[in-house]
Amino acid sequence: xxxxxxxxLSAILLSGWMLGSAVSAEVxxxxxxxxxxxxxxxxxxxxxxxxxxxxxxxxxxxxxxxGLGYGDVRPTLRELAEEGASLMIAHAxxxxxxxxxxxxxxxxxxxxxxxxxALKAGLIGDYTLSGxxxxxxxxxxxxKMSRTNTVGIVVxxxxxxxxxxxxxxxxxxxxxxxxxxxxxxxxxxxxxSDAAGGKRVTESVIAAGADIIFGQGNGSSFGMxxxxxxxxxxxxxxxxxxxxxxxxxxxxxxxxxxxVVWNIEPVYTAMINDLKADTYGTKSYAIxxxxxxxxxxxxPQIPDNVWSDVQALRDDVISGKIPVEPVFDATAVRAxxxxxxx
Amino acid sequence: xxxxFSDVFLGALFFxxxxxxxxxxLAGLGEQMSEKAGVLNIGIEGMMIAGAYAGFLGxxxxxxxxxxxxxxxxxxxxxxxxxxxxxxxxxxxxxxxxIGLTLGFEGLTALLHHFQFSRTYPRLPAADVTVVxxxxxxPILGPALFKHHLVVYLAVLLVFVLAFVYRRMQxxxxxxxAGDKPAxxxxxxxxxxRTRAFAVFTTGALAGLGGAYLAxxxxxxxxxxxxxxxxxxxxxxxxxxxxxxxxxxxxxLLFGVCLSLTTALQVAGINIxxxxxxxxxxxxxxxxxxxxxxxxxxxAALGIPYERGAR
Numbered sequence: 001x002x003x004x005x006x007x008x009l010s011a012i013l014l015s016g017w018m019l020g021s022a023v024s025a026e027v028x029x030x031x032x033x034x035x036x037x038x039x040x041x042x043x044x045x046x047x048x049x050x051x052x053x054x055x056x057x058x059x060x061x062x063x064x065x066x067g068l069g070y071g072d073v074r075p076t077l078r079e080l081a082e083e084g085a086s087l088m089i090a091h092a093x094x095x096x097x098x099x100x101x102x103x104x105x106x107x108x109x110x111x112x113x114x115x116x117x118a119l120k121a122g123l124i125g126d127y128t129l130s131g132x133x134x135x136x137x138x139x140x141x142x143x144k145m146s147r148t149n150t151v152g153i154v155v156x157x158x159x160x161x162x163x164x165x166x167x168x169x170x171x172x173x174x175x176x177x178x179x180x181x182x183x184x185x186x187x188x189x190x191x192x193s194d195a196a197g198g199k200r201v202t203e204s205v206i207a208a209g210a211d212i213i214f215g216q217g218n219g220s221s222f223g224m225x226x227x228x229x230x231x232x233x234x235x236x237x238x239x240x241x242x243x244x245x246x247x248x249x250x251x252x253x254x255x256x257x258x259x260v261v262w263n264i265e266p267v268y269t270a271m272i273n274d275l276k277a278d279t280y281g282t283k284s285y286a287i288x289x290x291x292x293x294x295x296x297x298x299x300p301q302i303p304d305n306v307w308s309d310v311q312a313l314r315d316d317v318i319s320g321k322i323p324v325e326p327v328f329d330a331t332a333v334r335a336x337x338x339x340x341x342x
Numbered sequence: 343x344x345x346x347f348s349d350v351f352l353g354a355l356f357f358x359x360x361x362x363x364x365x366x367x368l369a370g371l372g373e374q375m376s377e378k379a380g381v382l383n384i385g386i387e388g389m390m391i392a393g394a395y396a397g398f399l400g401x402x403x404x405x406x407x408x409x410x411x412x413x414x415x416x417x418x419x420x421x422x423x424x425x426x427x428x429x430x431x432x433x434x435x436x437x438x439x440x441i442g443l444t445l446g447f448e449g450l451t452a453l454l455h456h457f458q459f460s461r462t463y464p465r466l467p468a469a470d471v472t473v474v475x476x477x478x479x480x481p482i483l484g485p486a487l488f489k490h491h492l493v494v495y496l497a498v499l500l501v502f503v504l505a506f507v508y509r510r511m512q513x514x515x516x517x518x519x520a521g522d523k524p525a526x527x528x529x530x531x532x533x534x535x536r537t538r539a540f541a542v543f544t545t546g547a548l549a550g551l552g553g554a555y556l557a558x559x560x561x562x563x564x565x566x567x568x569x570x571x572x573x574x575x576x577x578x579x580x581x582x583x584x585x586x587x588x589x590x591x592x593x594x595l596l597f598g599v600c601l602s603l604t605t606a607l608q609v610a611g612i613n614i615x616x617x618x619x620x621x622x623x624x625x626x627x628x629x630x631x632x633x634x635x636x637x638x639x640x641x642a643a644l645g646i647p648y649e650r651g652a653r
Contacts, residue, residue: 009621037455083583189620193567193568195565196557200601204351204355206354207604222463222565
């Protein structure tokens with residue numbers, strides 16, 4: 001009898017293990033597609049660095065396709081799928097039409113941005129990230145430090161992630177000083193690489209009185225930085241720049257006040273884990289102050305007392321004492337700006 | 343709202359309009375010459391981006407904006423030489439080659455930038471300006487129009503030079519004939535290929551100069567894809583201008599003013615969707631197309647390679 005029981009039990013255990021392996025997806029590699037080079041001290045770099053770090057932590061391969069521009073990425077997605085990518089991260093809002101199409105066509109999971117409604121179990125994930133909590137703190141800081149009592153927000157587009165940060169910044173400014181003016185200007189429709197437009201619009205915003213610029217712009221943010229470095233504020237003093245997503249300290253010439261820095265690694269790690277657990281595409285991903293996936297950059301331009309105040313406010317935001325809700329809609333964002341006439 | 347519209351702010355808006363218009367003007371004048379000679383130069387965006395990269399490179403390493411403009415023009419000529427070889431000399435499809443040049447040089451300059459500047463992102467210092475005496479003292483418009491780098495005045499002067507060339511000189515007549523009746527030009531003993539090649543090389547130089555202006559003065563930095571479609575707008579301006587350089591100038595300035603108007607409306611906090619505001623420059627171009635485009639006549643042999651004796 002025993003000679004029958006042992007093999008039967010072993011067979012049951014073995015088939016149970018094999019079934020389990022078949023159910024949980026195997027993740028061998030991830031791929032990330034970015035519109036610009038992953039060396040922009042911003043959106044693209046944070047994405048590429050996070051993908052590399054998450055893949056390394058998971059012990060899997062990462063394929064980086066960068067500098068793809070803002071056109072049709074379907075051929076690149078097909079190529080990456082053929083190379084065996086288990087997950088393709090389409091790291092640009094301009095890719096969120098093509099990527100789901102390819103996911104459905106080739107049955108390869110993709111991650112897209114700014115489209116939470118596109119979730120599809122096992123196939124399409126969305127990471128509409130928002131650094132609104134960090135932007136709120138940046139707004140509080142800007143209002144504390146503005147000499148002209150006017151600050152500017154310059155953006156190269158109005159994707160939801162940036163809208164929520166623009167709103168967070170404006171809310172922070174108003175919370176600190178309701179009399180501080182907030183000037184809001186968009187460079188152009190999807191002007192992400194328009195550095196000349198970034199400089200031109202920022203110079204106009206500075207001429208309108210702003211002495212602190214909160215800029216969101218990928219490649220165009222270098223034009224904003226150039227404008228800040230070469231233009232005096234209306235009071236003749238220095239104009240300071242608050243960046244987002246990345247850390248431009250290595251190329252700063254003394255005009256970088258701060259940055260709302262994002263760490264996307266926990267998001268990509270969660271995606272890999274969800275793929276393995278077969279729960280991918282069932283939930284959205286978030287970043288925030290609590291786990292330092294969003295944080296405000298400390299630079300020498302920030303006085304110690306201001307930094308201390310901001311850190312105290314950070315604790316209040318984390319504890320929920322100061323609620324900061326994301327605002328993704330562009331119309332709602334404009335309504336928050338100082339001089340908007342309804 | 344009124345306190346926002348100070349002299350300084352209005353001056354900055356008009357200054358920005360001129361700065362935005364100059365690359366379009368140079369690209370438009372270049373495209374106009376190509377089209378006059380019968381070459382539809384879709385590759386002008388590629389020439390601009392090559393000029394932007396080469397111009398920035400020259401200015402950054404030599405610390406001279408003038409050398410930067412020279413290298414920018416040379417960068418545009420290098421791209422133009424490919425167009426001359428493939429389209430003018432070998433008679434290949436001008437649209438296909440033009441698109442190929444644009445895509446190719448967008449990619450190449452992005453790649454070169456990646457290896458060279460993507461860790462440092464060097465920026466140029468603010469450009470020196472040439473102040474026009476008396477005129478620069480006019481309130482608001484004075485500083486906006488008459489306190490620019492010398493190259494801006496030269497670009498405007500070029501409009502009049504080209505108008506003179508097209509109307510009064512044999513070269514202008516030859517260019518016109520190369521685009522309208524190349525066979526007649528050939529019969530008259532003028533080399534059509536050389537005439538068209540001259541036009542395309544000049545286009546390359548002007549587009550390259552426009553790109554260099556965009557990078558060195560417009561932005562003070564080079565980033566990949568910096569031209570952002572300026573070359574294509576130059577093509578539209580050239581087509582609308584119907585061979586008249588002065589109309590290219592008007593179109594470029596109109597577009598620049600509309601761009602500044604979008605900023606002004608936003609700064610004023612006008613509560614209409616930003617997308618609508620951002621449409622203004624393009625609506626202006628469309629309005630120009632409707633008003634003047636119907637009457638525009640393009641050279642009869644535009645886009646058609648010249649082959650001696652072919653019917």
